[in-house]
Amino acid sequence: MDNTVRGGLTHAASFPVERLREAETPLYYYDTRLLRQTLDAVNTAASHPAFRVHYAVKANTNPGILSRVAAAGLGADTVSIGEVEAAVAAGFPAADIVFAGVGKTDREITRALRLGVGCLNVESAEELEVIIEIAASLGVKAPVALRVNPEVDAHTHHYITTGLAENKFGIALSMLRPLMERCRDSEHLDFRGLHFHIGSQVTDLTPYRLLCERINALQEEYEGFPIPWINVGGGLGIDYADPDAHPIPDFDAYFEIFARHLQLRPDQEVHFELGRAIVAQCGSLITRVTYVKQGVAKKFVIVDAGMTDLIRPALYQAHHKIENITSTATEEAVYDVVGPVCESSDCFGRDERLPITHRGDLLALRSAGAYGEVMASAYNCRTLPGSLFSEGD
Ligand SMILES: *Cc1c(COP(=O)(O)O)cnc(C)c1O
Numbered sequence: 001m002d003n004t005v006r007g008g009l010t011h012a013a014s015f016p017v018e019r020l021r022e023a024e025t026p027l028y029y030y031d032t033r034l035l036r037q038t039l040d041a042v043n044t045a046a047s048h049p050a051f052r053v054h055y056a057v058k059a060n061t062n063p064g065i066l067s068r069v070a071a072a073g074l075g076a077d078t079v080s081i082g083e084v085e086a087a088v089a090a091g092f093p094a095a096d097i098v099f100a101g102v103g104k105t106d107r108e109i110t111r112a113l114r115l116g117v118g119c120l121n122v123e124s125a126e127e128l129e130v131i132i133e134i135a136a137s138l139g140v141k142a143p144v145a146l147r148v149n150p151e152v153d154a155h156t157h158h159y160i161t162t163g164l165a166e167n168k169f170g171i172a173l174s175m176l177r178p179l180m181e182r183c184r185d186s187e188h189l190d191f192r193g194l195h196f197h198i199g200s201q202v203t204d205l206t207p208y209r210l211l212c213e214r215i216n217a218l219q220e221e222y223e224g225f226p227i228p229w230i231n232v233g234g235g236l237g238i239d240y241a242d243p244d245a246h247p248i249p250d251f252d253a254y255f256e257i258f259a260r261h262l263q264l265r266p267d268q269e270v271h272f273e274l275g276r277a278i279v280a281q282c283g284s285l286i287t288r289v290t291y292v293k294q295g296v297a298k299k300f301v302i303v304d305a306g307m308t309d310l311i312r313p314a315l316y317q318a319h320h321k322i323e324n325i326t327s328t329a330t331e332e333a334v335y336d337v338v339g340p341v342c343e344s345s346d347c348f349g350r351d352e353r354l355p356i357t358h359r360g361d362l363l364a365l366r367s368a369g370a371y372g373e374v375m376a377s378a379y380n381c382r383t384l385p386g387s388l389f390s391e392g393d
Pocket of ligand 1: 056058059077079100197199200201233234235236273274275276277370
């Protein structure tokens with residue numbers, strides 16, 4: 001693989017083939033140098049004094065990833081008490097953890113308040129009342145933000161769009177005012193602000209500009225209401241088709257949209273919750289070819305990884321770039337690359353052009369650092385994939 005230069009950084013996306021040959025496959029391989037460069041790029045691009053970046057923990061909860069992100073000084077955005085605990089264990093200060101989710105249980109809310117998380121992002125009137133009850137019984141003031149459904153279309157896959165009126169997330173704009181008042185007036189709540197999230201794998205930045213305009217209008221509508229934080233969520237997408245051309249997303253352009261279009265009040269903070277954009281490109285799923293099978297009309301490369309190790313292709317019709325990292329062949333052939341699981345959707349690529357591939361070769365499924373390892377399952381009684389870091393761990 002070639003070296004890619006971006007923003008003055010040299011990124012050698014090469015794999016330690018000998019180490020990987022000896023490792024048990026399938027496994028996730030993480031390029032820690034690229035992760036560090038990505039975190040540096042985020043911190044540089046978000047250097048605006050009002051900006052605070054959180055990492056959306058659900059993208060990857062591998063402790064080696066979490067501790068590195070925590071060390072870079074980001075906060076954490078979490079969606080279950082398990083994620084809150086994992087973030088605390090990895091070194092994120094509790095005060096820098098926000099906890100979102102439509103179905104937080106009483107046990108989760110209690111534990112989060114006891115741990116002192118920075119904010120609960122509330123998704124309904126019903127949840128807000130439960131938080132008030134629990135905060136009262138613990139004798140604490142619960143820090144809360146209201147998750148508002150901004151009705152901005154992220155133009156992404158319908159399974160990962162979250163900001164539209166009909167979806168289960170957030171509070172409708174039309175239902176917001178009484179909840180804002182409840183937050184302001186309850187002695188058991190400490191109102192932190194408003195939270196938005198429009199969806200995931202957003203590659204056209206226009207929806208973010210529309211989100212800024214929607215937030216500006218809301219801030220005018222709620223003039224006089226203290227709103228210390230605006231949390232604009234995450235969703236910035238990455239280049240799955242050509243990871244070596246864009247190993248690091250264009251964070252400058254992303255943060256610039258908010259710096260330019262969001263009208264902030266004095267002392268107001270803007271929070272961001274990026275998941276995929278931070279961890280996707282540093283991870284690859286490494287898998288070994290078990291068989292090259294000649295069918296009637298097609299050749300199949302059957303690998304030892306399946307949808308249980310990387311479910312995005314089966315779940316979202318996603319495609320990860322596939323590379324044969326051990327082949328020295330100069331000639332190519334066309335293959336379907338499939339896993340061993342008993343489901344027809346267990347397919348990583350159709351009509352993939354690869355160097356002539358043999359049993360025992362290693363393939364890398366690129367850009368798999370986000371929503372990869374963390375979504376692995378044991379369906380078919382399969383073993384969960386391991387992980388390997390380019391340095392340390
Ligand atoms: C999933 C999620 C994110 C992160 O999404 P990415 O697309 O990985 O950036 C941020 N905020 C909330 C509320 C989420 O649910």
